Amino acid sequence: DTAVSQTPKYLVTQMGNDKSIKCEQNLGHDTMYWYKQDSKKFLKIMFSYNNKELIINETVPNRFSPKSPDKAHLNLHINSLELGDSAVYFCASSRGQTNTEAFFGQGTRLTVV
Amino acid sequence: GDSVTQMEGPVTLSEEAFLTINCTYTATGYPSLFWYVQYPGEGLQLLLKATKADDKGSNKGFEATYRKETTSFHLEKGSVQVSDSAVYFCALSDRRSGNTPLVFGKGTRLSVIA
Numbered sequence: 080d081t082a083v084s085q086t087p088k089y090l091v092t093q094m095g096n097d098k099s100i101k102c103e104q105n106l107g108h109d110t111m112y113w114y115k116q117d118s119k120k121f122l123k124i125m126f127s128y129n130n131k132e133l134i135i136n137e138t139v140p141n142r143f144s145p146k147s148p149d150k151a152h153l154n155l156h157i158n159s160l161e162l163g164d165s166a167v168y169f170c171a172s173s174r175g176q177t178n179t180e181a182f183f184g185q186g187t188r189l190t191v192v
Numbered sequence: 193g194d195s196v197t198q199m200e201g202p203v204t205l206s207e208e209a210f211l212t213i214n215c216t217y218t219a220t221g222y223p224s225l226f227w228y229v230q231y232p233g234e235g236l237q238l239l240l241k242a243t244k245a246d247d248k249g250s251n252k253g254f255e256a257t258y259r260k261e262t263t264s265f266h267l268e269k270g271s272v273q274v275s276d277s278a279v280y281f282c283a284l285s286d287r288r289s290g291n292t293p294l295v296f297g298k299g300t301r302l303s304v305i306a
Binding site for chain 1: 223224226228230234235236237238241243279281285286287292293294295296298299301
């Protein structure tokens with residue numbers, strides 16, 4: 080049973096396309112996140128949702144739009160993909176919003192060509 | 193804002209060598225501290241954690257002690273194995289109100305050779 084699962088694992092697409100990454104957690108957590116990991120392995124928070132409500136949006140372009148249909152899901156939709164969007168995107172979840180560890184999915188490697 | 197600084201890699205060690213990866217932090221509040229490990233092609237896994245000063249987190253032979261006076265959380269292992277080759281991330285989650293997601297260091301790549 081995968082605690083945090085995201086699909087797809089790999090995504091190769093052309094510039095200008097629109098794509099989505101899906102994330103589901105079965106841990107009963109109320110907070111979910113999207114992180115971006117660049118080619119140097121640096122991890123940066125993009126979004127944080129608590130009980131389906133957007134809490135954090137860290138200077139991410141408007142082309143990125145997270146959607147949380149329920150507490151267990153947080154999807155990431157990206158419009159008009161650019162070369163610089165190529166990265167590994169990680170979904171994560173935690174119990175509570177503060178002072179707590181997060182559990183991560185396996186990551187989605189997005190390559191924009 | 194909160195930040196984590198960890199030693200630059202890559203670190204290359206021979207099997208059974210002693211490992212130290214330094215980590216220091218800056219936080220507004222009184223954070224919990226974590227080490228995560230990322231094996232090649234995989235997501236991040238929690239390795240160990242400590243929630244208050246002088247706590248020692250330990251797992252799989254790795255240890256780290258929360259040092260409030262030096263704002264540090266150095267990772268150590270007495271005898272590394274080839275299977276420990278991975279990228280290690282130090283992270284913190286602050287304790288102030290509101291949403292305080294994990295803040296990560298830049299990661300340290302460890303390669304252990306037989």
